[in-house]
Amino acid sequence: MTERPHLAVVGAGPAGLAGALAAAARGVRVTLVDAAEQAGGQFYRQPAAALGARRPQALHHQWRTWERLRDGLERHVDAGRVTHLTDHHVWCVEGESGAFAVHALRGPAQEEGVTVRADAVLLATGGYERVLPFPGWTLPGVVTAGGAQAMLKGGLVLPGRTAVVAGTGPLLLPVATGLAAAGARVAALVESADPKALVRRAPVLAAQPGKLAEGAWYSGQLVRHGVRVLPRHTVVEAHGADRLEAVTVAGLDRDGRLRPGTARRIPCDTLAVGHGMLPHTDLAETLGCTLSGTDVRVDGEQRTDVPGVWAAGETTGIGGAALALAEGHIAGRSVAARLHGTTPDPRRWATASRSRTRLREFFAALDAVYTPPADWADRITDDTVVCRCEEVTAEQVRTAVDTLGAGDVRTVKLLTRAGMGWCQGRICGPAVAGLTGCPFTPGRRPFARPVPLGVLAALPEQETD
Amino acid sequence: MVGAACALYAARTGLDVRVVDRGPVAGGTTGAGEGNLLVSDKEPGPELELALLSARLWAELAGELGASVEYEPKGGVVVASTSGTLDALTDFAAGQRAAGVTAEPVDAAGLRELEPHLAPGMAGGVRYPQDAQVMPALAAAHLIRASGARLHTGRTVTGVLRAADGAVLGVRTDQGDIHAPAVVNAAGTWGGDLAALAGAHLPVLPRRGFVLVTEPLPRMVRHKVYAADYVADVASDSAGLRTSPVVEGTAAGPVLIGATRERVGFDRSLSLRAVRALAAGAIGLFPFLERVSALRTYAGFRPYLPDHLPAIGPDPRVPGLYHACGHEGAGIGLATGTGRLVAQALTGKTPDLDLGPFRPERFEATAPPGTNGDNNR
Amino acid sequence: MNPWELAQARPGAAFTVTFDGRPVEALPGQTVAAALWAAGVTSWRSTRGAGRPRGVFCGIGVCFDCLVTVNDRANQRACLVPVRPGDVIRTQEGTGRDDD
Numbered sequence: 035m036t037e038r039p040h041l042a043v044v045g046a047g048p049a050g051l052a053g054a055l056a057a058a059a060r061g062v063r064v065t066l067v068d069a070a071e072q073a074g075g076q077f078y079r080q081p082a083a084a085l086g087a088r089r090p091q092a093l094h095h096q097w098r099t100w101e102r103l104r105d106g107l108e109r110h111v112d113a114g115r116v117t118h119l120t121d122h123h124v125w126c127v128e129g130e131s132g133a134f135a136v137h138a139l140r141g142p143a144q145e146e147g148v149t150v151r152a153d154a155v156l157l158a159t160g161g162y163e164r165v166l167p168f169p170g171w172t173l174p175g176v177v178t179a180g181g182a183q184a185m186l187k188g189g190l191v192l193p194g195r196t197a198v199v200a201g202t203g204p205l206l207l208p209v210a211t212g213l214a215a216a217g218a219r220v221a222a223l224v225e226s227a228d229p230k231a232l233v234r235r236a237p238v239l240a241a242q243p244g245k246l247a248e249g250a251w252y253s254g255q256l257v258r259h260g261v262r263v264l265p266r267h268t269v270v271e272a273h274g275a276d277r278l279e280a281v282t283v284a285g286l287d288r289d290g291r292l293r294p295g296t297a298r299r300i301p302c303d304t305l306a307v308g309h310g311m312l313p314h315t316d317l318a319e320t321l322g323c324t325l326s327g328t329d330v331r332v333d334g335e336q337r338t339d340v341p342g343v344w345a346a347g348e349t350t351g352i353g354g355a356a357l358a359l360a361e362g363h364i365a366g367r368s369v370a371a372r373l374h375g376t377t378p379d380p381r382r383w384a385t386a387s388r389s390r391t392r393l394r395e396f397f398a399a400l401d402a403v404y405t406p407p408a409d410w411a412d413r414i415t416d417d418t419v420v421c422r423c424e425e426v427t428a429e430q431v432r433t434a435v436d437t438l439g440a441g442d443v444r445t446v447k448l449l450t451r452a453g454m455g456w457c458q459g460r461i462c463g464p465a466v467a468g469l470t471g472c473p474f475t476p477g478r479r480p481f482a483r484p485v486p487l488g489v490l491a492a493l494p495e496q497e498t499d
Numbered sequence: 500m501v502g503a504a505c506a507l508y509a510a511r512t513g514l515d516v517r518v519v520d521r522g523p524v525a526g527g528t529t530g531a532g533e534g535n536l537l538v539s540d541k542e543p544g545p546e547l548e549l550a551l552l553s554a555r556l557w558a559e560l561a562g563e564l565g566a567s568v569e570y571e572p573k574g575g576v577v578v579a580s581t582s583g584t585l586d587a588l589t590d591f592a593a594g595q596r597a598a599g600v601t602a603e604p605v606d607a608a609g610l611r612e613l614e615p616h617l618a619p620g621m622a623g624g625v626r627y628p629q630d631a632q633v634m635p636a637l638a639a640a641h642l643i644r645a646s647g648a649r650l651h652t653g654r655t656v657t658g659v660l661r662a663a664d665g666a667v668l669g670v671r672t673d674q675g676d677i678h679a680p681a682v683v684n685a686a687g688t689w690g691g692d693l694a695a696l697a698g699a700h701l702p703v704l705p706r707r708g709f710v711l712v713t714e715p716l717p718r719m720v721r722h723k724v725y726a727a728d729y730v731a732d733v734a735s736d737s738a739g740l741r742t743s744p745v746v747e748g749t750a751a752g753p754v755l756i757g758a759t760r761e762r763v764g765f766d767r768s769l770s771l772r773a774v775r776a777l778a779a780g781a782i783g784l785f786p787f788l789e790r791v792s793a794l795r796t797y798a799g800f801r802p803y804l805p806d807h808l809p810a811i812g813p814d815p816r817v818p819g820l821y822h823a824c825g826h827e828g829a830g831i832g833l834a835t836g837t838g839r840l841v842a843q844a845l846t847g848k849t850p851d852l853d854l855g856p857f858r859p860e861r862f863e864a865t866a867p868p869g870t871n872g873d874n875n876r
Numbered sequence: 877m878n879p880w881e882l883a884q885a886r887p888g889a890a891f892t893v894t895f896d897g898r899p900v901e902a903l904p905g906q907t908v909a910a911a912l913w914a915a916g917v918t919s920w921r922s923t924r925g926a927g928r929p930r931g932v933f934c935g936i937g938v939c940f941d942c943l944v945t946v947n948d949r950a951n952q953r954a955c956l957v958p959v960r961p962g963d964v965i966r967t968q969e970g971t972g973r974d975d976d
Contacts, residue, residue, distance in 0.1 A: 069937070071958075076936060082958070084905030086886035093883055128771060137771075142957045143949070145790065162938045174919035174931040181935025185955070189910030190879035193918060193932070217877040276929050277918060422933070422941055424751075425925035438524065438640040439650050445523040448530050448636030451751055456714065456940035456951075458795060461933075480774075484714060484792035487756075490778035491789070493771055714951065715924060715971050752924065752971060792951070 038063040039373035042136045042152035044124050044317060047075020048103070048355045049347025049362035050158030055106045056366025057156075058115040062373055065117045065150050066107075067124055067138055073107055074100065075160055076180065077355040079187040093187045093212060095248070096355070122148060125483045127155055127317045131342030139489065147489035154342045154373055155321075156365050157330065158358070159314040159482075161348035165201070166309050166410050167428070167465045169271040169418050175278025179209040179308035192218050194303030198281050200224035200269045201308040203404045204354075207252040209306055214259035221300050223261050224283050226268045226290070226407045235399040242396045244356075268407050270297060272305055281305055290408030309406050311352040312464070316482040318345060328476055334387075335378060336365035344369055352401075357393035360386040411468035420469065421462040423455020431469045443467050443477070453477065456484065500529040500635055500831050501823050502685030503642035504838030509683070512846045516648035517677055519670065521655035524643065525636035527687045528830060531799025533710055533757045534635040535723065535745065536832040539575040539627035542591070543598035545856035546808060550829070551599055552851055553836035554629050560835060561633075564645060568638040569750050575630030575723040576605070576613055578621045578784065585622040588727040592625045601628050616719050616787050630723050632747065635831045651677075656686075659697035659820070667697065667819030681845055683821045688802035690810070690824030694859070697817045700866035701810055701859055703825045705800035708757065711744075711777045714792045715752025719785070723747045726784055743780040746788075754788070756781040803827040804862070811837050811857035812844050821845065822859040891961035895920070902959045909935070909942055909954035912965070920944045920954060924970035944968050 039062055043054045046068035058064045066073070072080045078100045081087040091097035110116035122138040129135050136150040163180040170176070177185075177193055179201060185191050196219045199210040210223045232239060239246060256263060266286045273280045285296035315323075318330040323338040325331060329351040332338055336346050346365040347358035363386045371378035380387060414420065416429035434440040434449040443459075443466050446452055452466050453459025459466070459477050467474035502518060510516045520526065536557050541547040561570035579585035592602040603626045610617055610624050643650055651672070658671035659682060669678035684701075686693040694701035726743035744756050756777050774796050782789045804810060804825040814820040823841050826833050836852070843850045879885075888904040895917060902911035909932050912920060919929035921943050933941035935955050942954040947964050950972025959965075 081883060081885065082905030084888055085883075085903065086888065086905075087883040088886065089882070089884040093879075126771065143952075162936065163934065172928065172930065174929050177932055178934050178939075181932060181955075184935040185910060185913065185932065186879055189906050189913070190883055190885055191906075191910045191913040192879060193913055215877065216879040216882050419926075422930075422939065425923055425928075434640075438644065439652055440523060440640075441652060442523055444530070445525065445636070448525055449640055454712075454751075454753075454794075456794065456943070457938060461939045478797075480796050481793060484794050486790055486792050487711070487713070487778040487782055488789035490711075490771075490775055490793060491782050493775045717971055717973055719973075 039154070040065065040152045041154045041156060041369050041373065042067060042134060042150050043156045043158060044127065044136065045075065045158035045160055045347070046070065046073040046118070047158060047160050047347060047358065048077055049160075049358035049365070050075070050156065051103045051107060052359045052362030053156045053158060053344070053346055053366035053369070054116055055103070055110065056363045057370045058110040060367065060370030062370045064110070064115065065119060065152065067119045067122045067136055067150060069121065069123045071120050073104065073118065076184060078103070079184055081188060081190055085190055087190065092215070095208070099359070119148075119150070123483055124317065125481050125485050127157075127321055134342065137493070139483070139485065144483070145486050145489070147492060149494070154344065154369055156369060157318050157338075157343065157345040157349055158347045158362060159317060159349045161311040161313045161352055162460065163205075163308045164310050164312050164464050165307055165461065166406055166468065167414050167418055167420050168269055169415050170274065170278075171272055171307070172419050172422055173272050173274045173278045174276070175274065175303050176272050176305045176307065179205050179306040182304070182306035183209045183212055186212055186216055192216060192304070195219060196221055196302045197304035197306055198222050198224060198269070198283075198300055198302045199306045200281070200283070202226045202406055203308060203310045204400055205308055205311070207249070207256070210261055211252055211255040211259065213306065214261055215255070218304070220259060220261045221302050222283065223256065223263045224267045224269060225263070225265050226286060227404045228266045229403070230265075231403045232399070235403070238395050238399040241392050245396060268292075269305065269307065270413070273299075278303055278305055286407050292413075310401075310404060311348060313349045313352060314482070315349060315476050316479040318343070318349065319476065319478055320480050320482075325476065328474065334380060335368035336361055337368065351394070351397075353393055353397040357390060357397065360390040360393065364390065411465070414465070414469065420465050421450075421452035421455065421459075423457050424451040426450045426452040426462075428469060431466055435470050441470065442472055443470060443475070446470050500525070500532070500639045500834045501687065501826060501837050502683070503639040503646070504834035505683050505685050505823050505841045506648040506838075507642045507646040508838040508842035509845055510646040510648050512842050514845060516646060517651060517679070518643055518648050519651045519654050519656055519672060519677065521653070523652050524650070525639040527689070528799050528801060529635045529639050529687075531710065531797055532635045532831050533745070533747070533755045534569075534633045534638070534831050535829070536631040536633060537575060537723070537829065538595070538600050538629045539577055539602070539625070541595075543594050545852070546829070546833075547595070547598055547600070548852055549833050549836045551629070552839065553833050554631065556835035556839060557631060557633065560642070564641050567641050569634035570631065571750060572628075572631040573722050573747075575627040575725075576610070576624055577627070577725055577727050578610060578617065578624035579727050580621055582622045584727055585624075588625055591727070602626070603628070614721060614724060616785050617724070618784055618786050626722075632723065632749070633831065634750075638831065656693060656696065659693075659817075661697070661817070665817060667817060681819050681821060683823055683841055683845075685823045687824055687830065688800040690802060690822065694814075694820075694822065697814075697820050699814050699816050699820065699859070700863060701804075701822065701825070702862050702865065703802045703804060703810075706803050706827070707798050708801050708828060709773045709777060709796055709798050710755055710757035711774060711781070711793045711796050713754040713756070713788070714794055716748065716754055716791065718748050719787065720746055720748040720754055724784055726780070743784065744777045746781045746784050753794070754791070801828045802830070805865070806861075808856055809833065809837065810859035811840050812850075812854040812859065814859045816860055893959055893961070893963040893965055895965045896967055900965075902963075906959050907955055908944060908946060908952070908957050908959045908963070908965060911959045912954065920965070921968045922970065943972065945972050
């Protein structure tokens with residue numbers, strides 16, 4: 035029993051679960067380390083058990099898939115093949131092939147350190163939402179689209195009565211329909227892209243009939259709930275003194291610039307806004323994995339370029355739950371073969387591999403269509419707070435660039451403190467890059483989350499060599 | 500930072516100055532520094548003299564540049580946990596006083612008054628009012644701006660242009676030549692490479708150091724605080740003050756925890772072991788930090804020379820080449836004095852300090868035959 | 877329709893916590909943020925610079941905008957921390973820590 039090779043999976047979303055199940059079924063001892071109280075990640079986020087939701091599927095898509103994952107996990111846990119560590123927040127993974135240490139903080143308080151040792155690591159750390167600033171975006175009542183969804187799925191709560199859902203990207207559809215189904219009045223769905231552009235990519239779309247059906251279903255739901263859709267529109271400003279009261283939206287022309295005379299004010303108490311997703315890559319970067327743009331680079335087996343470290347799901351590139359499942363499955367099978375000292379045969383996962391190829395193409399097409407409007411950075415007024423943690427304004431960033439000679443995000447950070455606060459630039463990073471006029475690159479964060487100094491000081495000697 | 504200070508003082512003598520950096524402003528060790536302006540950690544000798552000169556100049560500049568560089572003359576407090584350590588510290592401070600440092604003995608009750616959150620049971624300490632702090636990246640950016648020098652960032656020096664007689668004519672960069680009769684090497688950790696481009700041996704080596712940054716806090720740490728830990732049983736020749744990490748609050752809120760001296764020994768490759776030692780040292784001084792979160796840690800490369808003194812002044816081997824690098828962990832603090840000395844050398848004035856101990860050619864005997872210095876990148 | 881009906885939730889018995897001294901009903905399984913939202917509260921932090929109100933933003937523990945003081949422990953992410961009977965929840969001012 036104890037001789038079985040040991041895999042630590044970080045993240046219990048679709049990718050991590052698929053990877054854990056695939057590896058556990060092939061003779062690998064798996065420890066699944068996850069921050070949430072229940073498995074599922076963001077996509078399959080569940081209401082807390084104590085809320086007694088008897089029909090959680092009403093908040094979800096692809097419930098069957100989830101049931102299969104959930105039941106599989108339960109079987110492996112019961113059989114002792116998988117240890118599921120809930121409420122474990124991983125802040126650093128160190129080591130090398132055959133000897134990794136996964137350092138986590140336990141419980142909601144995150145004041146107690148735990149270290150899991152493993153022969154190999156699968157990073158399935160998921161992603162988070164990108165939000166680009168606009169005047170008023172720090173007002174209470176303005177939340178990320180994913181945040182509104184997470185609070186609904188996990189806590190069965192709505193932030194208010196009347197919502198506007200805005201930004202760009204495929205996430206906005208389920209958020210708008212979800213909020214509407216749960217009883218919010220969704221005053222508008224404001225999408226800066228022109229979904230008609232998707233038609234031009236028909237071949238890629240046609241290869242994904244499931245995705246087309248999904249899109250059609252959401253459109254039907256929008257109609258059913260009377261949600262007004264405003265394509266090629268953007269939120270120009272959020273209004274309110276201490277709380278959101280309304281938003282001004284305006285139309286965009288073909289080049290993504292504001293169309294004069296199209297501004298209109300929509301009263302609302304909630305704005306759910308998002309501009310796509312970004313992967314969590316901190317753990318991978320600290321381990322020394324090479325990134326490709328914002329994504330962890332992996333090979334056909336989902337291996338990173340650091341021996342013993344695999345990655346799957348959003349962390350290797352945003353592509354949704356179905357892609358994450360395929361990648362996680364391939365990763366788990368590869369891990370099992372490699373830890374048993376054999377070379378895996380990719381033909382064994384040909385189905386997952388085909389679906390991975392198609393879904394990556396599909397999301398590349400979506401990505402090309404759902405882009406923020408061209409001059410979003412220019413529309414950020416000088417007095418708009420860009421770094422929410424350190425309250426750094428757009429003017430301060432512009433001064434650092436224009437008069438102090440900063441030309442990159444790191445120098446702007448040093449000169450303005452943008453990105454030095456609690457969130458370590460996760461939220462403001464893309465905005466600062468845009469204002470600085472340079473491409474967004476993920477910052478280096480040796481600590482993937484804040485760590486109490488007492489936990490650092492108490493790290494056991496042998497685990498920090 | 501050192502380059503920025505050289506630019507400022509050189510420009511103020513009337514010279515036309517251009518600053519060339521392959522990266523951004525403060526992109527090297529400056530951006531990873533804490534901004535310590537310390538006299539407290541230096542034993543009597545040339546480095547301390549340079550530190551005292553620099554401290555005076557920093558105070559002058561702070562008056563001029565205002566709050567933009569976040570200069571804080573907060574003072575340093577060195578604490579001793581045992582009476583034996585306190586005796587050693589007191590002796591050390593007496594020597595510093597003789598060299599012109601203000602060093603005030605503080606008893607246990609006095610320590611509590613200076614630092615209410617300090618761990619109980621300390622034997623005593625010494626207060627150094629001349630210790631101060633700047634925000635290094637802001638300081639570098641604002642000094643360059645104040646100098647009026649032309650700034651070429653993102654431009655890499657690929658060669659040093661020299662006349663037939665060996666005299667410097669300027670630098671070659673990846674974006675064209677810049678002609679100048681004098682070139683100042685303020686390349687910090689990479690100063691050895693730049694010297695090598697001019698055919699001069701200067702063994703600057705990188706030494707890694709770490710800083711831990713906490714969540715923002717109110718002013719719970721008021722000075723720069725570190726512990727003296729005298730190890731009496733070390734062979735007397737090499738005995739020295741070992742120090743804990745420096746713990747200090749900042750204007751922006753976070754507490755910085757960092758090693759400031761070569762002897763602290765946090766210089767190995769990036770590892771949690773170093774971070775653990777920083778955290779443990781800081782909690783030993785300020786127990787409340789145990790439940791405070793570290794938001795980040797980062798590493799920087801200290802540029803050091805074998806005798807732990809910087810190279811400052813003209814290089815007799817290459818007429819027209821001046822050096823201002825190798826300040827180890829003290830480059831921010833020593834930048835102003837260095838800039839002043841380099842400016843004086845450039846204009847043929849008598850320097851405020853004897854440049855003898857900082858002579859760049861002092862390592863000539865160790866130069867590997869037929870090589871151009873160290874290329875440790 | 878509301879989220880409870882939609883998911884056919886049958887939560888356990890409600891309990892009371894306080895927010896800035898006033899009683900708030902909460903349900904087992906809710907996070908502090910969910911309980912406050914359900915009570916119509918959307919801000920529970922005042923920034924340390926401009927003193928501006930903040931509440932939930934990302935909802936998944938990434939942005940740290942929802943920091944709140946619970947039972948005298950500052951800097952708790954309201955979107956992650958489960959609410960417990962008797963919790964004393966306070967608006968977090970600035971760093972959430974006193975300087976004495």
